[in-house]
Amino acid sequence: MSYHVHNALKLKILLAIESITNDPAEVGMFPDLHTISKEIGVSKDKVSSALRWYSKFGYINKKKYNEPTNKCQYYYQLLDVGISTLSKLTIRLENHQTLNLRKDPTVLEGEYVKGKEFDEERERKKKNKVTEVLNKHNEVVLNLISTRSGLTPEEKEEFNKLNQEFAQMVQQTISI
Numbered sequence: 001m002s003y004h005v006h007n008a009l010k011l012k013i014l015l016a017i018e019s020i021t022n023d024p025a026e027v028g029m030f031p032d033l034h035t036i037s038k039e040i041g042v043s044k045d046k047v048s049s050a051l052r053w054y055s056k057f058g059y060i061n062k063k064k065y066n067e068p069t070n071k072c073q074y075y076y077q078l079l080d081v082g083i084s085t086l087s088k089l090t091i092r093l094e095n096h097q098t099l100n101l102r103k104d105p106t107v108l109e110g111e112y113v114k115g116k117e118f119d120e121e122r123e124r125k126k127k128n129k130v131t132e133v134l135n136k137h138n139e140v141v142l143n144l145i146s147t148r149s150g151l152t153p154e155e156k157e158e159f160n161k162l163n164q165e166f167a168q169m170v171q172q173t174i175s176i
Contacts, residue, residue: 007089007099009050010059012040014086017060017076030075032065051076059085134167 016039020031029035037047055062059082062074078086089099097105141163 006050009042009046010054011086011089011093011099012042013047013050013054014059014078014082014089016040017078017082018086021077030063030065030077032072032075034072036076054082057081130170134170138163138167 013036016036017031020029020035020039023029031039033044033048033051036051037044040047051060051062054060055076058079061077061079063077064074065072085101088101092099092105095105142160
């Protein structure tokens with residue numbers, strides 16, 4: 001079981017806004033679209049869409065810069081609703097409960113989506129799918145070899161070695 005992507009994204013964005021706002025090293029720095037997306041490692045399109053919805057729901061306030069920096073015209077501030085939502089989500093995260101605030105807090109079992117772990121899980125699924133395709137490819141090739149009587153046993157062995165080397169090369173490129 002894993003967290004729903006949108007609930008995890010909401011938590012990451014609200015945490016990023018809070019951390020950028022409260023960072024003593026960056027006094028006077030306001031979280032804009034670019035810094036939020038850079039902080040959480042999510043594309044600007046997804047963050048922009050989420051920020052638009054969070055502004056409508058009253059989690060955040062969107063304000064315009066007097067003099068825009070780095071091409072972003074707006075910065076974001078947490079409102080009271082956003083602060084209370086953030087505290088509820090962090091408590092649920094620490095207790096390994098569901099992040100869906102509409103449901104009762106139930107304990108989740110299994111892996112949890114936390115930042116890069118979600119991306120790693122997605123990459124693992126891609127690798128498994130490619131491995132599955134390679135295995136099917138190997139079966140088809142072996143069937144072709146066995147039905148074709150023109151190959152000698154030495155040629156079949158050489159072909160099998162080449163096919164295995166091909167599979168290893170594909171696996172190495174996947175792992176990069």
